[in-house]
Amino acid sequence: MKKRTFSKQSMKNLAQYKDLSDEEFEKVWDTQQTDSEPVREFENRIELKISEFENDYDISDLKFNDLQVLRSLAQALITIEDLEIFNYKLRMEGISDQNLNLMDKIGRQVSQTRSDISKMQDDLKITRKIRKGDKELTVLSEIERLKTKAKEFYESKMNYVFCHKCNMLLSTAWFLYPNAKNRMTLTCNRKLDSGGLCNTIIKITTKELLGKRGTNKSEIMPESLI
Structure with a gap:
C-alpha cells in the first residue's frame, strides 16, 4: 500500500494548520522538511494520526501551541503502537527469561508513555465529536476504554x-x-x-x-x- 504524502498546500489545508498565519505555517513546514526517507515516513504517520483526530475530535479551536502538543500526542500514540508490535514479535519468538525481562521493560515504557498522553490530553482538553446522545468522551477516556477492552480480551484468551x-x-x-x-x-x-x-x-x-x-x-x- 502506497504511503500518503502531503504537499505544502494540502498540508496547509488540514484543519490543524488552516488557521495559522503564513509565518507560523512556514515554521511548521520548515521543521518537517528532510531528505531522510525514514523521517519523512514518520512525519506522514504523524499527519495521518492527526487526521484521525480531526475525524473524531473537535480540534478547530486549538491554538498554535496546542497544535504542537497535539503533534506530540500523535507521536506518543505511534510510539505505543510500535512498542506493542515489537512486544508481539518477541512473544512469537518464544518467551525466554531474557525476553520476559525485555517485555517487562517495554511494559514500563508503555505505561510511562500513557502517562505522558494523559498529561497532554489534560493540557488540550479536546473532546470527541458527539454522534449519539450527549455524552462526551475525552481522548484519554477513549484510550482507557480501548485499553480496558483489549486487556479483558487478552486476559480471557x-x-x-x-x-x-x-x-x-x-x-x-x-x-x-x-x-x-x-x-x-x-x-x-x-x-x-x-x-x-x-x-x-x-x-x-x-x-x-x-x-x-x-x-x-x-x-x-x-x-x-x-
Missing part, C-alpha cells in the same frame, strides 16, 4: 504455564474450550547449571488455568502481562 521448579515458561496457549477435560502434560527441558535437565513434569487443566487468571504462577508474571 492467553494462558501461560511455568515450571514449578525453575520457573521456565513452558507454554503460551490460546484455548477455545477451557474445561476440566482439557489437560496439559508438559516436561521442562531447561538445562540447569549442573549440566542436567530440569525434567519437572507439569500437569494442569485448561479450567484450572482459567481459574488462576491464565497462569499457574502469577507471582512471576510481569505486571504488563497480567
Whole structure:
C-alpha cells in the first residue's frame, strides 16, 4: 500500500494548520522538511494520526501551541503502537527469561508513555465529536476504554504455564474450550547449571488455568502481562 504524502498546500489545508498565519505555517513546514526517507515516513504517520483526530475530535479551536502538543500526542500514540508490535514479535519468538525481562521493560515504557498522553490530553482538553446522545468522551477516556477492552480480551484468551521448579515458561496457549477435560502434560527441558535437565513434569487443566487468571504462577508474571 502506497504511503500518503502531503504537499505544502494540502498540508496547509488540514484543519490543524488552516488557521495559522503564513509565518507560523512556514515554521511548521520548515521543521518537517528532510531528505531522510525514514523521517519523512514518520512525519506522514504523524499527519495521518492527526487526521484521525480531526475525524473524531473537535480540534478547530486549538491554538498554535496546542497544535504542537497535539503533534506530540500523535507521536506518543505511534510510539505505543510500535512498542506493542515489537512486544508481539518477541512473544512469537518464544518467551525466554531474557525476553520476559525485555517485555517487562517495554511494559514500563508503555505505561510511562500513557502517562505522558494523559498529561497532554489534560493540557488540550479536546473532546470527541458527539454522534449519539450527549455524552462526551475525552481522548484519554477513549484510550482507557480501548485499553480496558483489549486487556479483558487478552486476559480471557492467553494462558501461560511455568515450571514449578525453575520457573521456565513452558507454554503460551490460546484455548477455545477451557474445561476440566482439557489437560496439559508438559516436561521442562531447561538445562540447569549442573549440566542436567530440569525434567519437572507439569500437569494442569485448561479450567484450572482459567481459574488462576491464565497462569499457574502469577507471582512471576510481569505486571504488563497480567
